[in-house]
Amino acid sequence: MENFKHYPQTTELDTSWQRLIALAIEKLPNAYAPYSNFLVSAALLMDDDTIVFGTNQENAAYPSGLCAERVAVFAAQSQQPHKKILRIAIVAKPATGQELASGASCGACRQVMLEAEYRQQQPIEIVMLTAKDRWTIAPSAESLLPFAFNKKNLISHY
Numbered sequence: 001m002e003n004f005k006h007y008p009q010t011t012e013l014d015t016s017w018q019r020l021i022a023l024a025i026e027k028l029p030n031a032y033a034p035y036s037n038f039l040v041s042a043a044l045l046m047d048d049d050t051i052v053f054g055t056n057q058e059n060a061a062y063p064s065g066l067c068a069e070r071v072a073v074f075a076a077q078s079q080q081p082h083k084k085i086l087r088i089a090i091v092a093k094p095a096t097g098q099e100l101a102s103g104a105s106c107g108a109c110r111q112v113m114l115e116a117e118y119r120q121q122q123p124i125e126i127v128m129l130t131a132k133d134r135w136t137i138a139p140s141a142e143s144l145l146p147f148a149f150n151k152k153n154l155i156s157h158y
Ligand SMILES: [Zn+2]
Pocket: 067, 068, 069, 070, 105, 106, 107, 108, 109, 110
């Protein structure tokens, strides 16, 4: 756990993180979350300084929806597959609330962010609000998913 850094407020983060978090917050209204009423937004800082966004998109057939992180990562990989993702900011908020809520990424999103990291052969830093007044920066997707399943498992059978 020592690889994770925690900060009580965003003003203690570098200005690049502050900007990315602010942009992610701006996109929260784009979430479509009529079932959970829990809005989530992910902003990806790409290596050309552009930003790719994703918000959670729910569906009446629940499993058909998708989390913000995967919407964003898949959009980035579809639209600009040769660019690397440097950082991901993830924010969440109840639809009826004003304050941000803690919202750590689910396991499926961690798996997808990890695959993106393997693919680009460069770590992706991730920030999320893991508790009230605790912004956590993970140094890589791998750090969020130890002992992960990956393509090596499909080749070797140890
Ligand atoms: Zn997820």
